[in-house]
Amino acid sequence: MATDRRRFLECMGWAGTGLVWSMAGGTASSVLLAPGQALAKPATPFSFVQVSDSHIGFTKDPNPDARVTFREAVAHIKALPNKPAFILHTGDVSQLSKPAEYDDADQILKEAGLPVFHVPGEHDMLDEGQGKAFLDRYGKDANGKVQGDGWYSFDHSGVHFVGLVNVKQLKAGGMGHLGDDQLAWLKQDLAARSASTPIVVFTHIPLWTLYPEWGWGTDDSAQALGLLARFGSVTVLNGHIHQVIQKTEGHVAFHTARSTAFPQPAPGQAAGPGPLKVPAGQLRDALGVRTVSLVRSGQPLAVVDQSLA
């Protein structure tokens, strides 16, 4: 940070003489132009958006129609000053895994005009096939194949993205679960990556034990985090608990996201984790969208949460 500040002050001296400023995720960065040089392509800064827990089909207090607020979230994304590269949806697309709910969600998301990557939430496991409807729609990789329960990875601008599924094979008395097959796949997927590759893991239920009394954690997350330990920058994005909670552990930054449908109580602050019934005028303060930016190679990703208010 000291270096950045020094650089910032140095740059100030050049103001107006061939210096280009750009803002991303609330952090300033600059590119110095040599005489006669066109604007060099930056290291590969880019941004993407996370939305979560759209619960299309939810019509109860405090949100009579989750489609309306999801549409507002998409409008928010469209209005972002820097166009994001894509959208991650971290699960609970639907309330009850019904085809009409997925249809509505898709139609609303389409308005953003961006690629979307999905991982399922437990609400997307409620069809007769226990998640088959979700997998058929969203679980296919670039080759049109479903891998395991729908986990996959992809690369964008030097960042490795891993979508994990922790809402299948749940056991009585447990929390979220990854399972041995997925962990074996993850090990193999990460094996070829250099430790300097920034990693973004996105999944539905928190990958750290946030509040076991309400099932807010993943039984075998320690094994996944063990596989990620050698990487210099790991960002874990999840949903499920409908509120922003962040934590850093070594090189791993955990960020749980707001829902676009309804808030849930802070851990232990209610009899159960059901929808928090906020007054209509306050609902949009509690809903939101997250923008994640790679500002500069080698630095942690900048994570900015914005409400729909």
Added chain:
Amino acid sequence: MRLFLTALAAASLSFASAQAAPAPVTVKIENFTFNAQTITVAPGTTVTWLNDDDIPHTVVAADNKAFRSKVLDTGDKFTFTFASPGTYDYYCSIHPHMTGKVVVKGS
């Protein structure tokens, strides 16, 4: 005549079993808990789970075999009759920290 006797026998059988059937029991699902968490019933008891939460739940035997409800939205019910004695652990397959137990015991 034989047909008549068979019908009569079947009628009296079903009458007898209806009379002997223990009173049904209801388990409410509220605030992400099964209430009561443990119930003890006689063989033949019909248990009904009623979802009183504004979030969907399921009722699934811990062995994933004995019984499995469809998803229960608010106000939905699931009914299962416990014929044989035993201890039946169950959970909500979408919120697995929610667990309950049905103990079926002969008198």
